[in-house]
Amino acid sequence: MKDITKHSKIITAATKVFAKKGFFNARISDIAKEAKVADGTIYLYFNNKYDILISVFEEEIGKIVAQIKKTLSEETDPRKMLEIYATKHLLTMKKNKNLAEVIQIELRQTNKLIKDYRNNKFIEYTDLVADIISLGQKQNIYRRDIEPGIAKRFFFGALDEVSRVWNTSLEGHYTVEQISEQLLKIFLSGILLPDNINT
Amino acid sequence: MKDITKHSKIITAATKVFAKKGFFNARISDIAKEAKVADGTIYLYFNNKYDILISVFEEEIGKIVAQIKKTLSEETDPRKMLEIYATKHLLTMKKNKNLAEVIQIELRQTNKLIKDYRNNKFIEYTDLVADIISLGQKQNIYRRDIEPGIAKRFFFGALDEVSRVWNTSLEGHYTVEQISEQLLKIFLSGILLPDNINT
Amino acid sequence: MKDITKHSKIITAATKVFAKKGFFNARISDIAKEAKVADGTIYLYFNNKYDILISVFEEEIGKIVAQIKKTLSEETDPRKMLEIYATKHLLTMKKNKNLAEVIQIELRQTNKLIKDYRNNKFIEYTDLVADIISLGQKQNIYRRDIEPGIAKRFFFGALDEVSRVWNTSLEGHYTVEQISEQLLKIFLSGILLPDNINT
Amino acid sequence: MKDITKHSKIITAATKVFAKKGFFNARISDIAKEAKVADGTIYLYFNNKYDILISVFEEEIGKIVAQIKKTLSEETDPRKMLEIYATKHLLTMKKNKNLAEVIQIELRQTNKLIKDYRNNKFIEYTDLVADIISLGQKQNIYRRDIEPGIAKRFFFGALDEVSRVWNTSLEGHYTVEQISEQLLKIFLSGILLPDNINT
DNA sequence: AATGAATGAGCATTCATTCAT
DNA sequence: TATGAATGAATGCTCATTCAT
Numbered sequence A, B, C, D: 001m002k003d004i005t006k007h008s009k010i011i012t013a014a015t016k017v018f019a020k021k022g023f024f025n026a027r028i029s030d031i032a033k034e035a036k037v038a039d040g041t042i043y044l045y046f047n048n049k050y051d052i053l054i055s056v057f058e059e060e061i062g063k064i065v066a067q068i069k070k071t072l073s074e075e076t077d078p079r080k081m082l083e084i085y086a087t088k089h090l091l092t093m094k095k096n097k098n099l100a101e102v103i104q105i106e107l108r109q110t111n112k113l114i115k116d117y118r119n120n121k122f123i124e125y126t127d128l129v130a131d132i133i134s135l136g137q138k139q140n141i142y143r144r145d146i147e148p149g150i151a152k153r154f155f156f157g158a159l160d161e162v163s164r165v166w167n168t169s170l171e172g173h174y175t176v177e178q179i180s181e182q183l184l185k186i187f188l189s190g191i192l193l194p195d196n197i198n199t
Numbered sequence E: 001a002a003t004g005a006a007t008g009a010g011c012a013t014t015c016a017t018t019c020a021t
Numbered sequence F: 001t002a003t004g005a006a007t008g009a010a011t012g013c014t015c016a017t018t019c020a021t
Helices: A004-021 A028-034 A039-045 A049-072 A078-095 A097-113 A120-138 A148-164 A176-189 B004-021 B028-034 B039-045 B049-073 B078-095 B097-113 B120-138 B148-164 B176-189 C004-021 C028-034 C039-045 C049-073 C078-095 C097-113 C120-138 C148-164 C176-189 D004-021 D028-034 D039-045 D049-073 D078-095 D097-113 D120-138 D148-164 D176-189
Strands: none
Touching: A004 A028, A004 A039, A004 A049, A004 A097, A028 A039, A049 A078, A049 A097, A049 A120, A078 A097, A078 A120, A078 A148, A078 A176, A097 A148, A097 B097, A120 A148, A148 A176, A148 B148, A148 B176, A176 B148, A176 B176, B004 B028, B004 B039, B004 B049, B004 B097, B028 B039, B049 B078, B049 B097, B049 B120, B078 B097, B078 B120, B078 B148, B078 B176, B097 B148, B120 B148, B148 B176, C004 C028, C004 C039, C004 C049, C004 C097, C028 C039, C049 C078, C049 C097, C049 C120, C078 C097, C078 C120, C078 C148, C078 C176, C097 C148, C097 D097, C120 C148, C148 C176, C148 D148, C148 D176, C176 D148, C176 D176, D004 D028, D004 D039, D004 D049, D004 D097, D028 D039, D049 D078, D049 D097, D049 D120, D078 D097, D078 D120, D078 D148, D078 D176, D097 D148, D120 D148, D148 D176
């Protein structure tokens, strides 16, 4: 019987190796060594190298989606919900830098390389933002002239770009709370001084 | 004497091939064929495969930076300047999808792979946004509690994420102008209805 | 105690799989699946993959040798004996195509691959022809200027080549009886017309 | 430009290695080393390992077919023609044991492994025997009740089986001429003593 | 005895880079 | 300068065999 522990040991190892070397420079033997498993064992749990990558996405993002959905379900104010989303995202990515890098870097490769893969979990994850915005619009809290489908990309893109450079320049400069606060401030009220809004 | 024509023929070919296949799946012989040049000839102009990638970044982004700087120099209103930046970026990425993909996908790999490469042109490019924000703050148009160093990432990240999915779902749905307008609206004034701003 | 049933189930399965895929392309797991047994179980009955192959030869050819010896023991005319041998061989190979292929194809590999294996049963099988010829020579039925050791190879080679193409071109064209009759005609009387014999 | 010398160097090396180890146990690096060429070079001249095997067959058998056809064209007596064929075959196989083994052993694998390969040269080679027999029948030298399509298999099978064991037991016992004489004697006149022919 | 998960040696093939012409 | 044949290191994946249960 397949060993569920071994499966996730490989996923964790692969996340680490992919993050460190990138998908193409990662060798199966690197992952095997990291997971303390024989090379061949990996193929008892995954079809091929791409399959490992996809599994990393689906399973790890799946966990985040589940978590964030649970937390969001306890909140009703769309403003707070966006704050929760942003803070949660940044905290997760800061805590799990390996996953952060894999998402940011490899995710972009994947669609091109594996035609028939559709990032279901990832789409579900970014769609949460669109849902929150729609909800806020219904409650007359968010402007109706904002397109949720576009705005979700802005919001996620902004978050993603910020955490992209996590390991380099931003490190140490700002706390998650500061960045989250800045993002919310801009996203909710814009960067214009009130006096200039009607210009 | 280096042949400037051949040099740029290779750059153009490489951009095309990298965009289509990704850096790792692109073969030197693919680039050589696309550039109508012998494999060995490429090594008269570039040190290695990574060198080609870096050159693509530096030279192509260099062109965009020069262009956008020139256009911005003719404008003084920081609000308009951000609009120009956004529209120009989106138009360029839409027109030159090859470059767009290379920037979005490969750029992220590069820092990790080539330790001593610092994306000078790219940093220059994103710093333009920070400069505009700082300028606006000095002119009392932009809020002082916004960190230009963080905000530039939000702005660029939002633009980048939007153009990332250019080839897929957004295609046909929205025009560059609509997206640019939405981004500016959000970035400048936020998504809150005025009544809710002080909540 | 070794389970005799399981042993022969594996032999039968291996014969089938070797015939279908060839020795080198056959996987142990194929044989195990065909025999409805676990992979590891095979190693309770055989030392390794080569050992299975050798066992297939020895046991299956052993059965044929025993059968044909029994039938031959009831006949005294060396002419009839060759006919019995030919017909029996062709019928067996036609009925058991798996074994036929394994003998024809893999047998030839074996000597080269397994230095210390001597095809005892197979040698016994072909030597039957030499024995018949010697017998006929003693009875003044067969010519004395024929070398039984060479002639046995001709006879077996002819039979083998005929059954080699069984699955392809000869299929349907000729019956076993026709082929057997032709072989006997040639082997016993040659292809020359009587008038030309002394040329 | 492809180097014709290198092509045939690889063919010769491959023939040697296939003969010694068999197709499946032969490593590309063995062939490369034997041909004094880099592993990768082989793939400039052949598509894959199977392609090398097929080329060995076609080209080497092609040479033999051409040679034997030329020699046969200078002879008109169908009896002599069979003698020439037999002697030539045995001499060639004795001189070029590598090729002999490859033909005998690997040829049989090939049809099964490479479905779309049709051994054209080989078929041409064995068909020569059928042609000679047909010719002799027209000249009233060979019996009309012999099927050339069956007899060719007997003749070739006999020759092939004899040369199969060349490296083992027959070595030293008999000369090519003796074997050829025995085969012709049997094939032309049969093994029966004249007195027993009408039995 | 039987199982099948785990192992890890082995190998065909690719492709960036070199260098003789 | 330009060429492209030659090189050989590198690696994903397979599968015979082992062994804990």
